[in-house]
Amino acid sequence: MHALSFEQAPPPSVPLRFFLTAPLFLVLAGVLLVVDGAAVFASRWTPSALALTHLLTAGFMLQVMLGxxxxxxxxxxxxxxxxPRLLAWPVHLLCAVGALALVAGFHHGVAGAYLAAALCLGLGLGGFVACALxxxxxxxxxxxxxxxxxxxxGGLVLAVAAGASMALARGGFVDLAWLRLSSVHVGIGLAGWGGVLVAGTAYLVVPMFQLTPAYPDWFSRWYAWAVLAAVIVGAAVPDAWAWLPLLALIAGFALMTLDRQRRRRRAKVDVTLRLWRLAMLSIIGACAAAALALFGIGGNALPLMVGVLVLMGGFVSVIVGMLYKIVPFVLWLYLQPRxxxxxxxxxxxxxxxIAWHWRAHLALLACLLAAPLWPPLGHVGGGGMLLAAGLLGASLLRVVQQARAALRRGQPL
Amino acid sequence: MSVLSQTMSHDHGRCDALFADAEAAAEQAQWARCQALTQDFRGAVLRHFAIEEEVIFPAFEARSGMRGGPTQVMRSEHAQMRTLLDALDAASQANDNAAFADAAETLLLLMQQHNMKEENILYPMCDQALGDDPDVAASVDALAEGAANA
Known part of the structure; x- marks a missing residue:
């Protein structure tokens, strides 16, 4: 029988370094918006928009997901x-530096930065993925x-490989034809890696936090495979219609999750539940808007709104909701026997x-959703982003300080 | 899924339901109801622990030779949960909403991640190792019957 021990859950310093670094990328996103807000919301292809997108995905989201x-x-x-303790060091450092280099590459168009990003993210994630698989x-x-x-x-590997090829193409190191991978990169990165990871986590934590019924067997058994098939269809068939099955699947997950939460046994409504509901509603809105945007409806503004809904409304909300549960719990578990x-x-x-953060997050989301219609609002959104990131960081640091204080009190010298 | 996995996982669900009812009563400040439900919940959890610690875990340890591994971690988490069950009980007796919410939130997360480890990893291992053990089968059956009559 496999020699298995539950004690190999890592020491708290391993996930916490990722969780505590992550809000710094939101701070940088806030700074970028304050400075460049109008450019970000002119088109999804501006250097500023690409830089902001990757501060959120390769920066904030990747850090938390790895932790x-x-x-x-x-x-x-x-x-x-x-x-894990040895592995976390290089993975954390390389991914954080890689994300910064990538953003610098996009924002300033520096060839060397693209190369550094591809190397750092490739090495850091390559090492992590090998160990994880x-x-x-x-x-x-x-x-x-x-x-x-x-x-x-597996999705992470493909998303990073496509991303690295495009980064090298932008840097002038390989042929520009690689840039055609952008739809595949977005599809695999957001749905195949991010979406399936959130789904796999949701099967565990949605019933756990709110005592909801489990996701139906047929759903949880086939969902990840269906997403994989839909990404392949989207990538292989050169027609806008081909991405519709993927959008339907993503919206289906959001609806299924809302239905689970509606049938929860727990009466208590906490910020994590609110954030998850906001995320699922944002994702449904994003899927509807993306379906229109695929056919060129909505001009430049609609794809930007989809981006805001998916990244800020969807992923950032879910992640913040999880951080508010996981960070105190990881430290509490560590301290309890000590x-x-x-x-x-x-x-x-x-x-x-936390209550202020929830309000700031809602205001930020509303502001960023309106910004594609009137880009100068992007600057205001930057202020909101800085405030929200600051409140999140302050909450997480408070937990760490409380844990340190408890450890000092509990272990007199 | 074999009988052990099925019955023990089902019992987790029964304990969860009692927890949710007790917490809802506390939220509504129905303290007499909350006290009774907290007692029921505590009793159900302690009974579940007893079957694991007195019957299933020793049989698994004897059969697999794994003494310091998963079962040891489960026992120490049971000890953590017992402390929180006491705190929850005391809070319900004192009609103390804040203390009840503190103990409930921590206990719920601890309990859920504990159940997840048992249901995904340990119970399947026990199914494999203890499928033919008559003492284990009798205890598991008794738990299932007790739950059906509750």
Whole structure:
């Protein structure tokens, strides 16, 4: 029998370095918007828009997703990563530097920055993916989440490979024809990697946080495979129609999740539930808008709105909701056997700070959604982004400070 | 899914339902109801722990030779949850909404990630190792019957 130990969940420093770095990318996104807000919302192809998009995806989202995988794989999938403490160092550093280089490349058009980004992200993610797939394929655990995690990590490889090719093409290192991969890069990156990862996580955490019914077997068993098939159809068939099945699948996941949450047993409504609902509604809106945008309806503005809905409304909302649960819990679990008078997990967070963050997040989303219609609003959105990022960072740092204080109190010298 | 996995996972669901009802009663400040439901919830969880710690885990450890591994982690998480169950009970007795919410939130996350590890990893391993163990089968059956009569 496979020698399995649950104790191999990593020390908290492993996921936390990713979770605490992530808000810094939102701060940079805020700065970029304040400076360049109008240019960002002129077209999705402006250097500023590409830089902002990748601050959110390759910066904020990637950091949290990597940290979450380090934490989730051993606990949820019985997949113990090879020496997580040692692995986290280079993965964290290379991905953070790679994301910054990529953004610098887009924003300033520097060839060397594109090359550095491709190298750093390629190396960091290559190392991580090799270890993650090794652990996931050896795992004795079964179930839809494990399948979804495997497929999503495969999606990450393809999204990064396509992205790296395009970065090198922009830098003048390879043929410009590679830039034609942009739809495939977006489809695989957002749906195959991000979407399937969120789905695989949702099968576990949506029932867990709110005591909802489980996702139906037929759904969780086939969903990740269906997304894979739909991405292949979209990539292979040179027609706008070919992406519609993927949009339908994504909207289907959002509807299924809203239905689970509607049938929850827990009476309590917390910020995580609100953020998840906001995310699912944003995703449904994004799918409807994207279907129109595919056929050229809505001009330049509609694709930008889709981007705002997917990234800020969808992914950032879900991720923030998860961070508010995971960060205190990871630290609480670590402290519990080490400290005698441990504050309850809930007291490590500040309710008023979170309430303000929720309001700032809503205002930010509204502002960014209107900005494609009147681009100068992008500058105002930058202020909102800085405020929201600051509130998120302050909340997370507060949890870490509380944990440090508890550790000091609990371990007199 | 074999009988052990099925019955023990189903019992997790029963405990979750009792938890949700107790928490809803606390939210509505129906303290008498909350106290009774918290007691029911605590009793159901402790009974579940007892079957695991007294019957299933020792049989699994004897059969697999794994003593310091998964079962040890499960036992230490049971100890953490017992402390929180006491805190939850005390909060319901004191009609203390804030203390109840604190204990409930922490307990829920701890309980859910614990159940996830058991349902995804440990129970399937137990199914494989203990499929023919008569003592384990009897305890699991008794739990299933108890739940059906509850």
């Amino acid at each position: 979450a995988l380090f934490q989730l794989m051993p606990v949820a999938a019985g997949a113990n990563l090879w020496r 090794h652990a996931l394929l050896r795992s004795p655990a079964r179930g839809p989440s494990v399948v979804a995690l495997r497929l999503s990590v 400290v005698t008078k441990l504050p309850p997990m809930t007291r490590m967070l500040s309710e008023p700070l």
